[in-house]
Amino acid sequence: MGHLSSMFNGLARSFSLKRGRHSENHGGREAAEAMVKDAKKNDLILRSSGTVNANGSNNFASVFTKRGQKGVNQDCCIVWEEFGCQEDMMFCGIFDGHGPWGHFVAKTVRESMPPSLLCNWQETLSQTSLDPDLDLESDKKHHRFNIWKHSYLKTCAAIDQELEQQRKIDSFYSGTTALSIVRQGELIVIANVGDSRAVMATTLDDGSLVPVQLTVDFKPNLPQEAERIIQCKGRVFCLRDEPGVHRVWLPDEESPGLAMSRAFGDYCVKDFGLISVPEVTHRNITSRDQFVVLATDGVWDVISNQEAVEIVSSATDRSKSAKRLVECAVHAWKRKRKGIAMDDISAICLFFHSLPLSQQVHPISTSK
Numbered sequence: 001m002g003h004l005s006s007m008f009n010g011l012a013r014s015f016s017l018k019r020g021r022h023s024e025n026h027g028g029r030e031a032a033e034a035m036v037k038d039a040k041k042n043d044l045i046l047r048s049s050g051t052v053n054a055n056g057s058n059n060f061a062s063v064f065t066k067r068g069q070k071g072v073n074q075d076c077c078i079v080w081e082e083f084g085c086q087e088d089m090m091f092c093g094i095f096d097g098h099g100p101w102g103h104f105v106a107k108t109v110r111e112s113m114p115p116s117l118l119c120n121w122q123e124t125l126s127q128t129s130l131d132p133d134l135d136l137e138s139d140k141k142h143h144r145f146n147i148w149k150h151s152y153l154k155t156c157a158a159i160d161q162e163l164e165q166q167r168k169i170d171s172f173y174s175g176t177t178a179l180s181i182v183r184q185g186e187l188i189v190i191a192n193v194g195d196s197r198a199v200m201a202t203t204l205d206d207g208s209l210v211p212v213q214l215t216v217d218f219k220p221n222l223p224q225e226a227e228r229i230i231q232c233k234g235r236v237f238c239l240r241d242e243p244g245v246h247r248v249w250l251p252d253e254e255s256p257g258l259a260m261s262r263a264f265g266d267y268c269v270k271d272f273g274l275i276s277v278p279e280v281t282h283r284n285i286t287s288r289d290q291f292v293v294l295a296t297d298g299v300w301d302v303i304s305n306q307e308a309v310e311i312v313s314s315a316t317d318r319s320k321s322a323k324r325l326v327e328c329a330v331h332a333w334k335r336k337r338k339g340i341a342m343d344d345i346s347a348i349c350l351f352f353h354s355l356p357l358s359q360q361v362h363p364i365s366t367s368k
Helices: 002-018 021-041 102-127 137-165 223-231 267-272 305-313 318-336
Strands: 050-052 060-066 075-081 089-098 175-184 187-193 197-203 209-213 235-238 246-249 256-258 279-284 289-295 345-351 364-366
Touching (some): 021 102, 075 102, 089 345, 209 305, 318 345
Antiparallel strands (some): 175 187, 197 289, 235 246, 289 345
16 A cells, blocks of 8 residues: 555645646545555455454454444444555544434545545645654644644535535434544644533543543533524423433524534524534543543443443453443443333544454454
Protein backbone atom coordinates (compact mmCIF):
# COMPACT_ATOMS: atom_id res chain seq x y z
CA MET A 1 0.00 0.00 0.00
CA GLY A 2 3.04 2.24 -0.08
CA HIS A 3 2.11 3.70 -3.48
CA LEU A 4 -1.22 4.90 -2.11
CA SER A 5 0.41 6.49 0.91
CA SER A 6 2.95 8.31 -1.24
CA MET A 7 0.24 9.45 -3.63
CA PHE A 8 -1.88 10.76 -0.77
CA ASN A 9 0.98 12.57 0.94
CA GLY A 10 1.76 14.52 -2.21
CA LEU A 11 -1.79 15.26 -3.28
CA ALA A 12 -2.48 18.61 -1.70
CA ARG A 13 0.86 20.03 -2.70
CA SER A 14 0.79 18.89 -6.32
CA PHE A 15 -2.84 19.77 -7.00
CA SER A 16 -2.45 23.14 -5.31
CA LEU A 17 0.46 24.05 -7.54
CA LYS A 18 -1.00 22.73 -10.80
CA ARG A 19 -4.74 23.14 -10.72
CA GLY A 20 -5.85 25.22 -7.74
CA ARG A 21 -7.83 24.51 -4.63
CA HIS A 22 -10.93 22.91 -6.19
CA SER A 23 -8.93 20.25 -8.00
CA GLU A 24 -6.87 19.68 -4.87
CA ASN A 25 -9.96 18.78 -2.85
CA HIS A 26 -11.32 16.60 -5.66
CA GLY A 27 -8.01 14.77 -5.92
CA GLY A 28 -7.88 14.28 -2.15
CA ARG A 29 -11.31 12.67 -2.22
CA GLU A 30 -10.27 10.32 -5.02
CA ALA A 31 -7.20 9.28 -3.04
CA ALA A 32 -9.26 8.71 0.10
CA GLU A 33 -11.79 6.60 -1.81
CA ALA A 34 -8.91 4.61 -3.31
CA MET A 35 -7.68 3.92 0.21
CA VAL A 36 -11.12 2.65 1.22
CA LYS A 37 -11.11 0.18 -1.68
CA ASP A 38 -7.56 -0.90 -0.89
CA ALA A 39 -8.37 -1.39 2.81
CA LYS A 40 -11.44 -3.49 1.92
CA LYS A 41 -9.33 -5.65 -0.39
CA ASN A 42 -6.78 -6.23 2.38
CA ASP A 43 -9.42 -7.01 5.02
CA LEU A 44 -8.61 -3.96 7.12
CA ILE A 45 -12.18 -2.65 7.41
CA LEU A 46 -14.90 -4.28 9.48
CA ARG A 47 -18.55 -3.19 9.28
CA SER A 48 -20.25 -6.03 11.14
CA SER A 49 -19.88 -8.00 14.35
CA GLY A 50 -16.42 -9.52 14.53
CA THR A 51 -12.80 -8.67 15.29
CA VAL A 52 -9.93 -6.71 13.76
CA ASN A 53 -6.28 -7.40 14.48
CA ALA A 54 -3.79 -6.60 11.70
CA ASN A 55 -0.49 -8.46 11.75
CA GLY A 56 2.07 -6.77 13.98
CA SER A 57 -0.44 -4.22 15.32
CA ASN A 58 -0.92 -3.34 19.00
CA ASN A 59 -4.62 -2.79 18.30
CA PHE A 60 -7.26 -5.42 18.83
CA ALA A 61 -10.90 -4.48 18.24
CA SER A 62 -13.96 -6.53 19.11
CA VAL A 63 -17.31 -5.44 17.63
CA PHE A 64 -20.86 -6.58 18.27
CA THR A 65 -24.31 -5.20 17.49
CA LYS A 66 -27.75 -6.54 18.33
CA ARG A 67 -31.14 -5.41 17.06
CA GLY A 68 -33.59 -4.22 19.69
CA GLN A 69 -37.37 -4.51 19.75
CA LYS A 70 -38.25 -1.43 17.72
CA GLY A 71 -37.80 -2.79 14.19
CA VAL A 72 -34.73 -2.67 11.98
CA ASN A 73 -31.35 -2.26 13.70
CA GLN A 74 -30.45 1.42 13.33
CA ASP A 75 -27.02 1.03 14.97
CA CYS A 76 -23.95 0.47 12.81
CA CYS A 77 -20.19 0.40 13.30
CA ILE A 78 -16.90 0.59 11.45
CA VAL A 79 -13.31 -0.29 12.39
CA TRP A 80 -10.49 0.54 9.99
CA GLU A 81 -7.01 -0.72 10.82
CA GLU A 82 -4.04 1.02 9.12
CA PHE A 83 -6.29 4.04 8.64
CA GLY A 84 -5.12 6.11 5.67
CA CYS A 85 -2.42 3.53 4.90
CA GLN A 86 -0.65 4.55 8.12
CA GLU A 87 0.51 1.52 10.09
CA ASP A 88 0.18 3.33 13.44
CA MET A 89 -3.36 4.63 12.84
CA MET A 90 -6.81 3.17 13.44
CA PHE A 91 -10.35 4.54 13.10
CA CYS A 92 -13.33 3.27 15.10
CA GLY A 93 -16.84 4.67 14.72
CA ILE A 94 -20.26 3.81 16.14
CA PHE A 95 -23.48 5.35 14.84
CA ASP A 96 -27.01 5.28 16.29
CA GLY A 97 -29.77 6.21 13.85
CA HIS A 98 -33.28 7.33 14.74
CA GLY A 99 -36.46 8.20 12.88
CA PRO A 100 -38.06 6.49 9.85
CA TRP A 101 -34.86 6.73 7.76
CA GLY A 102 -32.44 6.47 10.67
CA HIS A 103 -30.73 3.25 9.56
CA PHE A 104 -30.00 4.80 6.14
CA VAL A 105 -28.70 8.02 7.70
CA ALA A 106 -26.44 6.10 10.10
CA LYS A 107 -24.94 3.99 7.31
CA THR A 108 -24.47 7.03 5.07
CA VAL A 109 -22.53 8.88 7.78
CA ARG A 110 -20.53 5.74 8.56
CA GLU A 111 -19.44 5.46 4.92
CA SER A 112 -18.68 9.15 4.40
CA MET A 113 -16.91 10.06 7.64
CA PRO A 114 -13.63 8.08 7.37
CA PRO A 115 -12.65 9.15 3.80
CA SER A 116 -13.81 12.73 4.41
CA LEU A 117 -11.79 12.90 7.64
CA LEU A 118 -8.72 11.53 5.85
CA CYS A 119 -9.08 14.10 3.10
CA ASN A 120 -9.41 17.00 5.55
CA TRP A 121 -6.59 15.68 7.73
CA GLN A 122 -4.21 15.53 4.78
CA GLU A 123 -5.26 18.98 3.57
CA THR A 124 -4.71 20.45 7.05
CA LEU A 125 -1.32 18.73 7.27
CA SER A 126 -0.30 20.24 3.93
CA GLN A 127 -1.25 23.74 5.09
CA THR A 128 0.56 23.58 8.40
CA SER A 129 4.00 22.38 9.37
CA LEU A 130 5.61 21.83 12.73
CA ASP A 131 7.37 24.96 13.94
CA PRO A 132 11.11 24.19 14.19
CA ASP A 133 11.09 26.03 17.52
CA LEU A 134 8.68 23.45 18.95
CA ASP A 135 11.24 21.17 20.50
CA LEU A 136 9.09 20.00 23.37
CA GLU A 137 7.33 16.72 22.69
CA SER A 138 4.21 18.02 24.47
CA ASP A 139 4.01 20.94 22.01
CA LYS A 140 4.23 18.55 19.08
CA LYS A 141 1.47 16.37 20.52
CA HIS A 142 -0.75 19.41 21.07
CA HIS A 143 -0.12 20.52 17.49
CA ARG A 144 -0.98 17.04 16.23
CA PHE A 145 -4.26 17.11 18.19
CA ASN A 146 -5.16 20.55 16.80
CA ILE A 147 -4.78 19.19 13.26
CA TRP A 148 -7.18 16.35 14.04
CA LYS A 149 -9.64 18.69 15.79
CA HIS A 150 -9.72 21.08 12.83
CA SER A 151 -10.17 18.12 10.47
CA TYR A 152 -13.05 16.68 12.50
CA LEU A 153 -14.88 20.00 12.73
CA LYS A 154 -14.58 20.52 8.98
CA THR A 155 -15.61 16.92 8.26
CA CYS A 156 -18.74 16.98 10.41
CA ALA A 157 -19.88 20.31 8.96
CA ALA A 158 -19.45 18.96 5.42
CA ILE A 159 -21.23 15.66 6.19
CA ASP A 160 -24.28 17.42 7.62
CA GLN A 161 -24.42 19.78 4.65
CA GLU A 162 -24.09 16.95 2.12
CA LEU A 163 -26.65 14.83 3.94
CA GLU A 164 -29.24 17.56 3.54
CA GLN A 165 -28.68 17.50 -0.24
CA GLN A 166 -29.16 13.72 -0.45
CA ARG A 167 -32.13 12.98 -2.69
CA LYS A 168 -32.31 9.27 -1.90
CA ILE A 169 -32.54 9.73 1.87
CA ASP A 170 -35.16 11.77 3.72
CA SER A 171 -33.36 13.02 6.82
CA PHE A 172 -35.78 15.85 7.66
CA TYR A 173 -37.27 13.81 10.53
CA SER A 174 -34.44 11.27 10.78
CA GLY A 175 -30.82 11.41 11.91
CA THR A 176 -27.94 9.70 13.62
CA THR A 177 -25.45 10.19 16.40
CA ALA A 178 -21.76 9.57 15.70
CA LEU A 179 -18.99 8.66 18.11
CA SER A 180 -15.55 7.95 16.69
CA ILE A 181 -11.93 7.76 17.73
CA VAL A 182 -8.66 7.86 15.83
CA ARG A 183 -5.65 6.20 17.36
CA GLN A 184 -2.35 7.57 16.05
CA GLY A 185 0.47 5.90 17.90
CA GLU A 186 -0.06 6.71 21.57
CA LEU A 187 -2.50 9.53 20.85
CA ILE A 188 -6.23 8.93 20.71
CA VAL A 189 -8.59 11.61 19.43
CA ILE A 190 -12.26 11.33 20.34
CA ALA A 191 -15.06 13.09 18.43
CA ASN A 192 -18.62 12.87 19.74
CA VAL A 193 -21.91 13.97 18.21
CA GLY A 194 -24.82 12.74 20.32
CA ASP A 195 -25.33 10.46 23.31
CA SER A 196 -23.18 7.42 22.63
CA ARG A 197 -20.30 7.15 25.09
CA ALA A 198 -16.60 6.29 25.22
CA VAL A 199 -15.18 4.85 28.44
CA MET A 200 -11.54 3.93 29.01
CA ALA A 201 -10.31 1.29 31.43
CA THR A 202 -7.12 2.22 33.24
CA THR A 203 -5.13 0.54 36.03
CA LEU A 204 -4.48 2.13 39.42
CA ASP A 205 -1.40 1.63 41.60
CA ASP A 206 -3.10 -1.18 43.50
CA GLY A 207 -3.81 -3.03 40.25
CA SER A 208 -7.54 -2.36 40.19
CA LEU A 209 -9.19 -1.41 36.91
CA VAL A 210 -11.27 1.78 36.90
CA PRO A 211 -13.34 3.56 34.23
CA VAL A 212 -12.55 7.00 32.84
CA GLN A 213 -15.42 8.51 30.86
CA LEU A 214 -13.97 10.24 27.80
CA THR A 215 -17.14 11.81 26.39
CA VAL A 216 -20.20 13.77 27.45
CA ASP A 217 -23.67 12.32 26.78
CA PHE A 218 -25.20 15.20 24.86
CA LYS A 219 -28.71 15.12 26.31
CA PRO A 220 -31.08 18.10 25.92
CA ASN A 221 -31.21 18.80 29.67
CA LEU A 222 -27.47 19.53 30.00
CA PRO A 223 -27.33 23.22 31.02
CA GLN A 224 -25.23 24.42 28.06
CA GLU A 225 -27.26 22.33 25.59
CA ALA A 226 -30.64 23.41 26.99
CA GLU A 227 -29.56 27.06 26.94
CA ARG A 228 -28.63 26.88 23.25
CA ILE A 229 -31.87 25.12 22.30
CA ILE A 230 -34.06 27.57 24.24
CA GLN A 231 -32.20 30.57 22.78
CA CYS A 232 -33.00 29.16 19.32
CA LYS A 233 -36.72 28.95 20.26
CA GLY A 234 -36.68 25.19 20.62
CA ARG A 235 -38.21 23.52 23.68
CA VAL A 236 -36.91 20.92 26.14
CA PHE A 237 -39.24 18.90 28.34
CA CYS A 238 -40.25 15.35 29.34
CA LEU A 239 -43.48 13.61 28.45
CA ARG A 240 -45.69 12.58 31.35
CA ASP A 241 -45.18 8.88 30.66
CA GLU A 242 -41.38 9.35 30.36
CA PRO A 243 -40.26 11.14 33.52
CA GLY A 244 -36.56 11.98 33.36
CA VAL A 245 -36.30 11.59 29.57
CA HIS A 246 -35.76 15.11 28.25
CA ARG A 247 -36.45 15.69 24.56
CA VAL A 248 -36.09 18.47 21.99
CA TRP A 249 -39.32 19.85 20.51
CA LEU A 250 -40.25 22.39 17.87
CA PRO A 251 -41.60 25.77 19.15
CA ASP A 252 -45.23 25.07 18.27
CA GLU A 253 -45.44 21.31 17.62
CA GLU A 254 -45.24 18.14 19.69
CA SER A 255 -42.44 16.82 17.46
CA PRO A 256 -39.84 15.49 16.84
CA GLY A 257 -39.04 14.72 20.48
CA LEU A 258 -35.33 13.99 20.09
CA ALA A 259 -33.63 12.49 23.15
CA MET A 260 -30.24 13.98 22.21
CA SER A 261 -29.08 17.56 21.60
CA ARG A 262 -26.55 16.85 18.82
CA ALA A 263 -27.02 14.73 15.71
CA PHE A 264 -26.53 14.57 11.96
CA GLY A 265 -29.72 15.07 9.98
CA ASP A 266 -32.97 16.01 11.78
CA TYR A 267 -33.24 19.19 9.72
CA CYS A 268 -36.70 19.89 11.13
CA VAL A 269 -34.98 21.15 14.31
CA LYS A 270 -31.61 22.33 13.02
CA ASP A 271 -32.83 25.94 13.23
CA PHE A 272 -34.05 25.39 16.79
CA GLY A 273 -30.88 24.40 18.63
CA LEU A 274 -29.92 20.93 17.40
CA ILE A 275 -26.34 20.94 16.09
CA SER A 276 -23.94 18.44 14.51
CA VAL A 277 -20.77 20.03 15.91
CA PRO A 278 -18.61 17.38 17.59
CA GLU A 279 -16.87 17.73 20.90
CA VAL A 280 -13.27 16.77 20.05
CA THR A 281 -10.91 15.74 22.85
CA HIS A 282 -7.74 13.68 23.17
CA ARG A 283 -5.76 11.49 25.52
CA ASN A 284 -2.26 10.06 25.42
CA ILE A 285 -2.28 6.32 26.04
CA THR A 286 -0.01 5.08 28.81
CA SER A 287 0.95 1.57 29.92
CA ARG A 288 -1.81 1.83 32.54
CA ASP A 289 -4.55 2.29 29.93
CA GLN A 290 -5.89 -1.11 28.84
CA PHE A 291 -8.85 -0.59 26.50
CA VAL A 292 -11.64 1.77 25.49
CA VAL A 293 -15.32 0.94 25.01
CA LEU A 294 -17.45 2.79 22.47
CA ALA A 295 -21.13 1.98 22.87
CA THR A 296 -24.55 3.33 21.94
CA ASP A 297 -26.96 4.50 24.61
CA GLY A 298 -28.65 1.09 24.56
CA VAL A 299 -25.70 -0.08 26.67
CA TRP A 300 -25.35 2.92 28.96
CA ASP A 301 -29.06 3.12 29.75
CA VAL A 302 -28.70 -0.07 31.79
CA ILE A 303 -24.96 -0.62 32.38
CA SER A 304 -22.69 1.65 34.46
CA ASN A 305 -19.17 2.61 33.42
CA GLN A 306 -17.71 0.45 36.18
CA GLU A 307 -19.86 -2.52 35.20
CA ALA A 308 -18.83 -2.17 31.55
CA VAL A 309 -15.13 -2.16 32.43
CA GLU A 310 -15.54 -5.23 34.65
CA ILE A 311 -17.56 -7.11 32.02
CA VAL A 312 -15.02 -6.46 29.25
CA SER A 313 -11.95 -7.14 31.39
CA SER A 314 -13.38 -10.42 32.68
CA ALA A 315 -13.89 -11.83 29.17
CA THR A 316 -11.45 -14.73 28.80
CA ASP A 317 -11.39 -14.21 25.03
CA ARG A 318 -10.89 -10.64 23.74
CA SER A 319 -12.70 -11.50 20.53
CA LYS A 320 -15.91 -12.05 22.51
CA SER A 321 -15.64 -9.01 24.79
CA ALA A 322 -18.02 -6.76 22.81
CA LYS A 323 -20.57 -9.56 22.46
CA ARG A 324 -20.38 -10.25 26.19
CA LEU A 325 -21.00 -6.56 27.00
CA VAL A 326 -23.97 -6.41 24.64
CA GLU A 327 -25.46 -9.63 26.02
CA CYS A 328 -25.10 -8.32 29.58
CA ALA A 329 -26.91 -5.14 28.51
CA VAL A 330 -29.71 -7.24 26.98
CA HIS A 331 -30.19 -9.09 30.29
CA ALA A 332 -30.09 -5.78 32.18
CA TRP A 333 -32.83 -4.37 29.94
CA LYS A 334 -35.08 -7.33 30.73
CA ARG A 335 -34.41 -6.93 34.43
CA LYS A 336 -34.45 -3.14 34.82
CA ARG A 337 -36.83 -1.98 32.10
CA LYS A 338 -39.69 -4.45 32.03
CA GLY A 339 -42.41 -3.41 29.61
CA ILE A 340 -40.13 -1.02 27.71
CA ALA A 341 -39.08 -2.00 24.17
CA MET A 342 -35.35 -2.72 24.18
CA ASP A 343 -33.16 -0.33 22.20
CA ASP A 344 -30.60 -1.45 19.62
CA ILE A 345 -27.37 -2.25 21.48
CA SER A 346 -23.87 -1.99 19.99
CA ALA A 347 -20.31 -1.85 21.29
CA ILE A 348 -16.71 -1.65 20.12
CA CYS A 349 -13.94 -2.71 22.50
CA LEU A 350 -10.51 -1.47 21.42
CA PHE A 351 -7.56 -2.97 23.29
CA PHE A 352 -4.33 -0.97 23.28
CA HIS A 353 -1.68 -3.58 23.97
CA SER A 354 -1.02 -6.68 21.92
CA LEU A 355 -1.38 -10.20 23.24
CA PRO A 356 1.40 -12.79 23.04
CA LEU A 357 1.68 -14.34 19.56
CA SER A 358 0.12 -17.58 20.77
CA GLN A 359 -3.12 -15.71 21.56
CA GLN A 360 -3.37 -13.60 18.42
CA VAL A 361 -6.00 -14.30 15.76
CA HIS A 362 -6.55 -13.95 12.03
CA PRO A 363 -6.54 -10.25 10.87
CA ILE A 364 -10.34 -10.10 10.56
CA SER A 365 -13.05 -12.55 11.47
CA THR A 366 -16.75 -11.82 11.34
CA SER A 367 -19.78 -13.29 12.97
CA LYS A 368 -23.45 -12.64 12.51
